[in-house]
Amino acid sequence: MDEHIKKFESSLMKAVEYLENELSGLRTGRANAALVEDIDVEAYGNSMKLKGVASISIPDAKSIMISPWDPGIIAAIEKSISVSGLNLNPTNMGDHLRINIPSLTEERRKELTKVVKEKGEEAKVSLRNLRHELVSEIKKSKNDGVITEDEAYKADDKVNKTVSKYNEAIDKIVASKQQEMMEV
Numbered sequence: 001m002d003e004h005i006k007k008f009e010s011s012l013m014k015a016v017e018y019l020e021n022e023l024s025g026l027r028t029g030r031a032n033a034a035l036v037e038d039i040d041v042e043a044y045g046n047s048m049k050l051k052g053v054a055s056i057s058i059p060d061a062k063s064i065m066i067s068p069w070d071p072g073i074i075a076a077i078e079k080s081i082s083v084s085g086l087n088l089n090p091t092n093m094g095d096h097l098r099i100n101i102p103s104l105t106e107e108r109r110k111e112l113t114k115v116v117k118e119k120g121e122e123a124k125v126s127l128r129n130l131r132h133e134l135v136s137e138i139k140k141s142k143n144d145g146v147i148t149e150d151e152a153y154k155a156d157d158k159v160n161k162t163v164s165k166y167n168e169a170i171d172k173i174v175a176s177k178q179q180e181m182m183e184v
Helices: 002-024 071-082 106-143 149-182
Strands: 040-043 046-049 054-060 063-068 090-092 097-100
Touching: 002 106, 002 149, 040 071, 063 071, 071 090, 071 097, 106 149
Parallel strands: none
Antiparallel strands: 040 046, 054 063, 063 097, 090 097
């Protein structure tokens, strides 16, 4: 049963990491490479991620600098960023692009905090689904006589404590991101 719980905890960890990754792409009014690194760029006849064709740096808190490894695709990168739906306008500086991150309005900040909360709830639902699967497995093992009732109770208790720990982690991540969103 311990191997099932370890596998379960690994799945919980992946759900939390996925949430962190999702939230890193949300704009906070502060420059962040995660904001643009996964934009698809048409280069060399293929669709590639921006991080695969250029280096992305943050020269200051309000701007992103993109330096393509091949200056011939700078126009394709500029077009991809412009049509990405992120409301970012790159400035072509010849050998690199500069993106100035506009400040967020109060209304937009509040919308984004709601999005953060929704993503946190989605992560918690995913944890509950994983817990439900393992608890069902524990009950089945108990009913089949593979484990005793005491072992089932202990495993169930351990599962619930583990889920609680990860729910708290999600709450902290969400609260931190919401606070970051509301900073001017």
